[in-house]
Amino acid sequence: MKFAPNKLYVESYVKCRNCGVLIYDAGRADAVTKDDAIYCSEWCVDWEADRDRRRAAAAE
Amino acid sequence: MDMVSLNIAGGILVSICRDMGVTLMRTSYSTIFSESLDFTCGLALPSGELVATGDFCPSMIGGMPLLLRSCVQEIDLAELEEGDVILHNDPYRGGLHTPEHTFFKPVFVDGALIGFSVAIGHICEVGGMAPAGFAGEATEVFHEGLRVPPVKIKRAGKDVDDVWRLLLANVRTPRYNYGDFRAMIAAVDLGERRMADLARKHGIESFREHVAALMDYSERRMRAEIAQIPDGRYTFEDYMEDDGITADAYKIRVEVVVEGDGLIVDYHGSSPQARGPINATLGVAWGAAYNAILQLTDASIPKNSGCFRPIRVLAPPGTVVNVDFPGPSVGGNTETHCRIANTVMGALAPGLRDRSAATDGASHSNFLFGGTDRRTGEFFCCYDLTPVGWGGRSFADGNDAVGGINGNCPHIPVEVFEFRYPWHVEEFRLVDGTGGPGQFRGGLSMSKTVRCTDTEMTFSYMSDRQKLSPWGIHGGQDGGRAELFIKRAGSEDWLTITQAFNKPSPSKFANVPIHPGDTIRITSPAGGGWGPVEKRDEASVREDLLDGFITPEQAVEIYGLRP
Numbered sequence: 001m002k003f004a005p006n007k008l009y010v011e012s013y014v015k016c017r018n019c020g021v022l023i024y025d026a027g028r029a030d031a032v033t034k035d036d037a038i039y040c041s042e043w044c045v046d047w048e049a050d051r052d053r054r055r056a057a058a059a060e
Numbered sequence: 061m062d063m064v065s066l067n068i069a070g071g072i073l074v075s076i077c078r079d080m081g082v083t084l085m086r087t088s089y090s091t092i093f094s095e096s097l098d099f100t101c102g103l104a105l106p107s108g109e110l111v112a113t114g115d116f117c118p119s120m121i122g123g124m125p126l127l128l129r130s131c132v133q134e135i136d137l138a139e140l141e142e143g144d145v146i147l148h149n150d151p152y153r154g155g156l157h158t159p160e161h162t163f164f165k166p167v168f169v170d171g172a173l174i175g176f177s178v179a180i181g182h183i184c185e186v187g188g189m190a191p192a193g194f195a196g197e198a199t200e201v202f203h204e205g206l207r208v209p210p211v212k213i214k215r216a217g218k219d220v221d222d223v224w225r226l227l228l229a230n231v232r233t234p235r236y237n238y239g240d241f242r243a244m245i246a247a248v249d250l251g252e253r254r255m256a257d258l259a260r261k262h263g264i265e266s267f268r269e270h271v272a273a274l275m276d277y278s279e280r281r282m283r284a285e286i287a288q289i290p291d292g293r294y295t296f297e298d299y300m301e302d303d304g305i306t307a308d309a310y311k312i313r314v315e316v317v318v319e320g321d322g323l324i325v326d327y328h329g330s331s332p333q334a335r336g337p338i339n340a341t342l343g344v345a346w347g348a349a350y351n352a353i354l355q356l357t358d359a360s361i362p363k364n365s366g367c368f369r370p371i372r373v374l375a376p377p378g379t380v381v382n383v384d385f386p387g388p389s390v391g392g393n394t395e396t397h398c399r400i401a402n403t404v405m406g407a408l409a410p411g412l413r414d415r416s417a418a419t420d421g422a423s424h425s426n427f428l429f430g431g432t433d434r435r436t437g438e439f440f441c442c443y444d445l446t447p448v449g450w451g452g453r454s455f456a457d458g459n460d461a462v463g464g465i466n467g468n469c470p471h472i473p474v475e476v477f478e479f480r481y482p483w484h485v486e487e488f489r490l491v492d493g494t495g496g497p498g499q500f501r502g503g504l505s506m507s508k509t510v511r512c513t514d515t516e517m518t519f520s521y522m523s524d525r526q527k528l529s530p531w532g533i534h535g536g537q538d539g540g541r542a543e544l545f546i547k548r549a550g551s552e553d554w555l556t557i558t559q560a561f562n563k564p565s566p567s568k569f570a571n572v573p574i575h576p577g578d579t580i581r582i583t584s585p586a587g588g589g590w591g592p593v594e595k596r597d598e599a600s601v602r603e604d605l606l607d608g609f610i611t612p613e614q615a616v617e618i619y620g621l622r623p
Contacts, residue, residue, distance in 0.1 A: 013385050017324050017375040020342050024133045024151065046375070051328060 018044035061273040063362030069270040070285030070362050073112035076254040077101045081114040084105055084247040092184045092443045095476055096435040096469040100124070100180030101247055103255055104372070106173050108132040109284050109365040111271050119179045119466040122347030123156045125365050128178065131210050137173060140166045143217030145245055147227075151187075151201065151341045152385050155391040159186050159206040160572075161195045161241075163213070166250040169259045172240075174267065177251030177608050179244045179581050183237060185441040185546065187230040192429025192441040195524040196304040196568030198337040200389040208232040214245070225462035230441045232430060240547045252610070260418045269604060270292035275366030280368040283321035285357040289411045295318050298399055298419075300380070301527040303336030304391070304568030309528070311333050312399050316407045322370040325349040325404055327381045336568065337522070339383035340392035342399060348397045350433070351466055356415050391426075391568065392446075393429035398422040399464045402451075408532055414454045418502055418533040418588030420465050421448025423524045423567075424541060425584045429574065431482070440480050446582055449495055449503030452536055452590030458503030461490055461584070461608075471508075482515035491540065493582060493611040497618045498536030498589020504609060505540055505586035509579060512549075517574040521557070523567040526584035536589030539616075542567065549577025592611035593619055 017027045017037040033041045039045045080101035085094055092098045106129035111346035130153045134145065147162045164179040166173055178249030186205030187390035189195040198204050206227065213223050227241075228234040259267040294316045300311040313329035340348070350368055361367050367582050375382040379437075381400060382493035383389045402419040409416035433440050445467060450458035463469045474485045487509040521544065544566060545554040556566045559619050564571040574580075601619045604610040615621040 014386070015342075015382070017377065018374055018376045019372075020345070020375040020382040022130065022342070046376075047324075047326075051326070 014038060016040035016044055018048045061269065066270065066273055066277060067196045068507065070112065070274050072258060073103055074114065075444070076251055077103060077112050077114035079254070080177070080179060080247040080251045081116050083250050084181065084243050087246050088243035089236045089381070090184045091241045091472050091480060092182055093240060093243060094435040095472045096445055098469045099179065100466065101251060102178045103251060104128050104178055105173060105271065106132065107135060107242055109275065111175065111275070111364050113363050119156065119344070119347050119393060119469055120160070122350030122354070123177065123343045123364055124180065124226045125368055126343045127154035127156070127162060127180070128164070128519060134210050139463050140173060141164070142168045142214045143214060145210055145567070146210050147213040149207055149208045151207070151383065151389045153209060154343050155346065156343045157218065157339055157390045158201065158207060159183050159390065160393065163244045163248050165252045167252045167254050167255045168262055171555045173612030174259050174264060175255060177248040177255055179247040181240070181244055181475055181612070183240055183445070185231050185233045185237060185347070185430070190428065190520040191232055191518055192428035192520065194390050194426050194428050194443070194520055195337065195570040196391065196406060196520055196522050196565065197570045198390060199335050200386045202386065204388055204390045211242070214451070220469065221485045233441050235438070237267060247265055255499065271403035272418045274362060275364050278351060278362045278364050278366035279369045281361040282357065283370050285361070285518040286318065289318045289323070289408065290319050291320065292411065294407040294411060296403050298406065299528055300338050300396060300399055300570065301524055302565045303334035303338045305336040306534070306564060309497060310338060312381065312396070312403045314400070314403045314407050316404060318411065321362045322372070324372045324374065326374040326564030327379070328374065328376055331380045332385050332509060333378050333383055335379055335389035337391045337414070338380065338396050338398045338568070339387050339389045340381050341380045342375055344392050344397050345381045345400065346373045348400035348466070349373045350431025351397070352401040355401070355465060356412055375558040394424045394426055394467070395522060395524045397491050398464050399481070401466060406531070406533065416497070416533060417453045418536050418590050419498060419530045420450040420458065420462060421505060421525060421530055421539065422586050423448060423540060423543070423585055424464050424467055425582055426522040427582060428520040428522070429517045431515045436513055440481070444477070445469050445472055446584045447506050447507050448584045449539055449586035451530070452496065452498045452500035452502050452532070454500070454590060457501045458495065458587035459505040460502070461506035482513045482517070483510040484513050485510050486579070491586070492608045493614055494540030494586035494607065495587035496530065496532045496537050496539035496587055497614065498532055499593065500536070500537040500589065501530065501596070501604065502530070502587030502589045505542070505584045507581060507583040511579040512557045512574050512576050514576050517582065518533070519572045519574045520570040521568065526567045529590045530585050532588035533590055535592035536592065539586035539588045542585040543582045543583040547579040549575055553580065
């Protein structure tokens with residue numbers, strides 16, 4: 001049985017910052033950490049960066 | 061593989077799922093199953109991929125793929141035994157909200173695990189702060205009833221009594237919950253037998269080949285549909301009008317990126333997670349995107365995980381479209397699901413003009429009550445949904461007063477409602493003039509007026525669209541808003557819930573006391589209109605006028621009809 005870091009529950013809900021999926025232990029091998037955030041894949045890192053660029057350009 | 065074999069295999073699998081659903085409906089205790097059919101049934105592979113599903117509740121059809129994928133990652137498949145049944149309702153692990161209970165049973169043939177038989181349904185009473193769930197003022201999941209991570213409720217064909225005791229000790233209606241749980245188990249038992257029989261008859265390898273080919277076929281069909289949408293980035297926004305706690309509105313923002321034969325649904329830019337129970341779970345965010353795409357594509361595509369492969373959904377955590385623990389989410393599956401699905405459909409409307417539709421009422425006006433039966437002393441609960449108007453389409457007016465696009469759930473018939481519960485239905489009618497004007501008019505809303513006969517009850521409600529109208533599209537106009545009024549026994553004044561009880565939201569609240577003689581009037585939202593009113597056929601306007609679907613003033617002032 002695993003406990004969350006806050007000791008409240010039997011599971012820690014680690015989610016990809018971009019797509020929001022739960023990252024289970026089995027998915028940790030593919031997970032990517034960037035700027036203290038966790039992503040399920042490189043695809044999500046790239047997508048988020050591209051979206052930020054597009055939205056910043058649109059705002060100018 | 062030839063198409064004849066593939067279609068036969070697909071037809072058999074879907075018919076198994078439909079039979080499971082009929083079993084569930086006929087053996088259940090609660091009206092939410094027996095009358096409103098708030099469930100669906102499916103078959104899945106050991107990987108969690110959905111093989112087939114019955115055409116019952118769309119929100120659950122779209123929600124199943126993530127739910128199953130999450131569950132199989134938490135279960136040790138090697139420890140499963142024949143006769144096991146696993147139960148799950150956790151909103152944070154692929155679930156949709158606490159009432160949505162999923163039962164799944166492994167299917168073995170000659171000792172080999174070939175898949176799962178699955179039933180997912182809305183259990184009316186789940187504990188928490190309000191009878192019949194949907195506590196409109198919940199601020200954490202613990203207000204929303206008992207949360208069940210995947211656990212075995214049957215092991216090797218025998219009840220796990222400790223789990224049953226725990227589940228039934230935490231609800232107000234243990235006898236009904238017991239009956240409804242048994243109905244769901246009967247459904248997965250049937251699915252298990254039929255799926256195993258099918259694999260035995262044709263051989264496991266042939267079964268697996270057909271299933272794989274069926275999912276590939278669905279994927280090809282869906283990709284062909286998406287390829288017809290012009291490449292581009294399509295955006296749309298809509299709002300939940302409040303969260304039951306404050307008067308603030310919450311934005312649902314979607315960007316749909318179409319590239320060739322695939323698409324990405326990106327919800328970034330949606331509002332942060334709400335304090336109140338309107339948050340969608342990740343399962344709802346996926347399910348709503350899938351629901352929208354299924355609404356816009358060929359209905360004959362077999363509904364399995366294959367058709368969802370070309371669709372990627374991005375739902376940032378900690379937002380109103382992907383709730384983080386311990387945020388509440390009970391309204392996310394009924395109210396926010398349809399708002400999200402319509403937002404996706406609204407985004408794609410420019411690229412799919414002929415298949416587009418204005419929004420439906422997009423609220424289930426969930427009517428919840430509970431009390432103690434004067435004759436038996438037993439506590440009862442009820443969850444009834446209220447039909448809405450559907451949006452106008454490119455070829456027809458919206459349907460009048462039917463279940464919302466994510467529910468497909470009928471309301472409880474008046475005779476059953478009055479027989480089983482202490483209410484007298486004084487009025488049940490279409491509301492004229494509510495359909496959004498347009499070339500194709502939005503469907504009408506409906507109104508239901510009920511008077512408490514002889515029992516003290518509590519009344520809770522989860523709805524939306526009282527402040528923000530259902531939108532029209534392509535020049536169509538907005539549909540009519542929802543309303544809710546209460547008239548106290550001995551009074552002639554119709555009051556909103558805010559006026560009567562000082563609740564912060566008129567559409568989301570918990571535990572209003574109801575006394576004999578009190579009367580409630582629920583009016584659902586209507587559908588938006590499609591296309592400009594100037595293009596509406598004059599004969600249709602005259603017919604609407606004769607039918608009482610529009611008012612004489614609307615005929616003249618909006619549609620320009622001359623006497």
